[in-house]
Amino acid sequence: MDALELLRLNLLSPMVLAFALGVLARLLKSDLAFPEALYTALSIYLLFAIGFKGGVELSKTPVTTLLLPALATLGLGLLRPLSSYFLARRLLSLGRVDAGALAAHYGSVSAVTFLAALTFVQGVGHRPEGFLPTLVALLEVPGIVVALLLAKRGGGNLGEAFQEVLTGRSVVLLVGGLLIGALSGEVGMERVKPFFVDPFYGVLTLFLLDLGMVAASRFATLGQVGFRLVLYGTLLPLLHGAVGVYLGHLVGFSVGGATVLGAMAASASYIAAPAAVRIALPEANPSLYLAASLAVTFPFNLVLGIPIYHALAQGMGG
């Protein structure tokens, strides 16, 4: 399949179309709205299911196989907040606090972007490495921590923010799911498969419908923050995505695995990071980081980014 065909395939996937429907519903001022409890329930289901599936794969993976990819992921977790921070200072001429807030989002990871990438490469017929969800958990925390250190340089509510990140629901569900999956293995998987595996993509599609509405309600603030933020929210993922694909290629991932690692590196958090940043850097402007991660980077990765990282991975490993 050529790149254009792949792009078409991606654009016509139920997830991307559901996201578009969410955006459209908000632009048409439809009264469609997800109750917050449903959003919370769907996100709990998705995070736990990702963790669990990854854990089952982990139970079949020798530790030595994990070592290099884990190191590469930690490297990404340390490098991305730095590049995000300095680009925010240079390109957007932001102060230390706002740049740190942005860096926390671009240093962490979006689980839904990871899932969209996984779905895409599986749809193309690749079989990406099974332990990738472990890497999502590894990538989630260090980026936020490094970014907060950059913004704060000591003092403030750092301790509280660490606690917020480490005990936040996304880390608890991901890591907890991983452990449960790893301990119960294939036998355990057989018992919960009808609930955690078969309906998974349906739940993800619904979640993206909601996310489309939330992203669209952020579009209004884009006008206020301007073109440079849009530039930031597209260039940075491309840079991080290329580095991620390259690292994936270095540690011996398949084309599918390198694509997913690229998408993870390119993604920006919008669940774990905002909560941590709101507590640790209250003076940072939420419109800025939420518009960048939700209204620019997430749709960009979902629609264009993932096929681009795939093309890169094919170019390097093909």
Add this chain to the structure above:
Amino acid sequence: MDLVPLKLVTIVAESVLEKKLVEEVKRLGAKGYTLVPARGEGSRGMRSLDWEGQNIRLETIVPEEVALRILARLQEAYFPHYAVIAYVENVWVVRGEKYV
């Protein structure tokens, strides 16, 4: 029936502050509180962080000096950066000793 005059402090804030505000009012002397979800809009616009404008409404019945301490603490640590409003009303309760 003996009615005792006390103060009702109501705080409406973005829901990310829930844990911190509960800790604060207890530390400053509140013996209990009531918490309900709320939605709305104010000078900072719709809540941006929490899904589609989620706020919380925290109510606590306290003696006057505790009410003043709570307001002073909000003034110092929360009003500058967060979406928070707070106000005090006079209320009369039975079993006044429960609240002090």
